[in-house]
Amino acid sequence: MVDKFRITNQREIILEELRAVKTHPTADELFDKVRARLPRVSLATVYRNLEWLCQQGIVQKIEVGGRQKRFDGTANLHYHIRCIGCGRVDDVDMSPVETLDHDLSDKSGYTIMGHRLEFWGTCPACSRSGGS
Amino acid sequence: MVDKFRITNQREIILEELRAVKTHPTADELFDKVRARLPRVSLATVYRNLEWLCQQGIVQKIEVGGRQKRFDGTANLHYHIRCIGCGRVDDVDMSPVETLDHDLSDKSGYTIMGHRLEFWGTCPACSRSGGS
DNA sequence: TTATTTGCAAAAACTTTGCTGATAA
DNA sequence: TTATCAGCAAAGTTTTTGCAAATAA
Numbered sequence: 416m417v418d419k420f421r422i423t424n425q426r427e428i429i430l431e432e433l434r435a436v437k438t439h440p441t442a443d444e445l446f447d448k449v450r451a452r453l454p455r456v457s458l459a460t461v462y463r464n465l466e467w468l469c470q471q472g473i474v475q476k477i478e479v480g481g482r483q484k485r486f487d488g489t490a491n492l493h494y495h496i497r498c499i500g501c502g503r504v505d506d507v508d509m510s511p512v513e514t515l516d517h518d519l520s521d522k523s524g525y526t527i528m529g530h531r532l533e534f535w536g537t538c539p540a541c542s543r544s545g546g547s
Numbered sequence: 548m549v550d551k552f553r554i555t556n557q558r559e560i561i562l563e564e565l566r567a568v569k570t571h572p573t574a575d576e577l578f579d580k581v582r583a584r585l586p587r588v589s590l591a592t593v594y595r596n597l598e599w600l601c602q603q604g605i606v607q608k609i610e611v612g613g614r615q616k617r618f619d620g621t622a623n624l625h626y627h628i629r630c631i632g633c634g635r636v637d638d639v640d641m642s643p644v645e646t647l648d649h650d651l652s653d654k655s656g657y658t659i660m661g662h663r664l665e666f667w668g669t670c671p672a673c674s675r676s677g678g679s
Numbered sequence: 680t681t682a683t684t685t686g687c688a689a690a691a692a693c694t695t696t697g698c699t700g701a702t703a704a
Numbered sequence: 705t706t707a708t709c710a711g712c713a714a715a716g717t718t719t720t721t722g723c724a725a726a727t728a729a
Contacts, residue, residue: 421683421728442719457686462719464684478612480663482694483718496657508654516666522640524671525628531612531665534648539656553703553708574694589711594694596709614719615693684727691720701710 420467428452429464433474434488439495439504441483479504479533496534500541507534552599560584561596565606566620571627571636573615611636611665628666632673639666 432448433440440448446461465486468474475487479497485504487495494507516527564580565572572580578593597618600606607619611629617636619627626639641664648659 419683419729423684423728425685455686459687459720460685466720478610480610496651496655496659498657499660505655505657507651509651515664519628519639519641519666523628523637524674525630525637525666525668526674527628527666527668528631529667531667532647532662533665534651534657534659534662536657536659536661542656542658551704551708555703555709557710587711589713591695591712592710598695681727681729683729685725687723687725689720689722691718693716693718695714695716697714698712699710701708702706703708704706 425449425453425456425460426464426467429461430468430473430488433465433468433486436488437505439477439485439487441485443483445486477504478531480535492529494532494534496536498538498541499535500537500544503538505538507532557581557585557588557592558596558599561593562600562605562620565597565600565618568620569637571609571611571617571619573617575615577618609636610663612667624661626664626666628668630670630673631667632669632676635670637670639664 429445429449432452433445436448442462442465443458445465446456446458449456449461465474465476469476469486472490475490477485477487477495479485479495481497481502492511494509494511495504496507497504512532515530519525520527561577561581564584565577568580574594574597575590577597578588578590581588581593597606597608601608601618604622607622609617609619609627611617611627613629613634624643626641626643627636628639629636644664647662651657652659
């Protein structure tokens with residue numbers, strides 16, 4: 416069954432604010448941004464809409480290291496790099512290696528569906544401040 | 548200051564049980580195994596010792612997708628594959644690509660410290676039962 | 680009109696911490 | 705002997721859920 420869905424104000428603004436940043440915010444970081452425009456919005460609404468946007472294939476949840484899940488305003492496959500200093504997550508300028516999944520299928524008993532490549536290190540700002 | 552540390556019964560058994568399996572258990576899965584041998588052990592002790600073992604470089608915490616952290620009884624770099632059906636995590640038979648970190652350093656402003664490659668799919672058992 | 684969505688609060692899921700007694704060395 | 709560690713319970717953090725009111729279509 417296909418959900419009927421509504422374009423609510425909250426839904427639009429959550430997507431706009433997610434796409435307005437490149438740092439792959441956590442739900443509560445996004446909540447703060449959305450709340451600046453919709454003061455009565457709740458964190459549950461942010462979580463619910465992020466989940467819904469993921470299920471529609473409009474955005475993606477990226478499960479990188481660290482405690483909280485982060486969200487990416489695009490749905491295309493690409494890799495990420497995470498700063499262990501401040502936690503920010505940036506896109507990596509590297510083409511996904513599509514052949515990896517197939518190469519591995521030959522060896523493992525798994526049915527491979529995808530992969531994720533994540534780098535970590537210190538971002539320029541954290542390298543300067545903490546790297547003396 | 549270097550910690551003085553003790554080899555407690557709990558610590559030894561937690562490490563033994565972690566190394567006895569290849570599925571990279573969560574803290575509570577490991578807790579069940581340890582409790583079979585030490586009925587009065589607490590989950591907090593499992594968490595504390597896993598954290599301590601990670602800090603000593605004896606084991607590693609692997610932050611793959613899914614809700615809970617998982618633990619690997621070895622400290623060497625290798626890649627993992629996670630079953631989206633049952634959550635188990637297996638090692639991947641693929642040599643780590645050491646050059647990746649250096650290649651990326653040229654492009655990004657980050658100081659790269661490492662990377663993680665994680666595959667996902669369905670394990671043989673879940674492929675059979677759910678794949679019809 | 681009415682089924683979806685929201686806000687609020689409570690619960691759930693996972694992990695960490697404070698404290699006191701136990702214990703390895 | 706004594707500083708580290710364990711067990712227990714409580715708290716902390718992040719995410720999900722139940723429910724009545726609001727609302728998009």
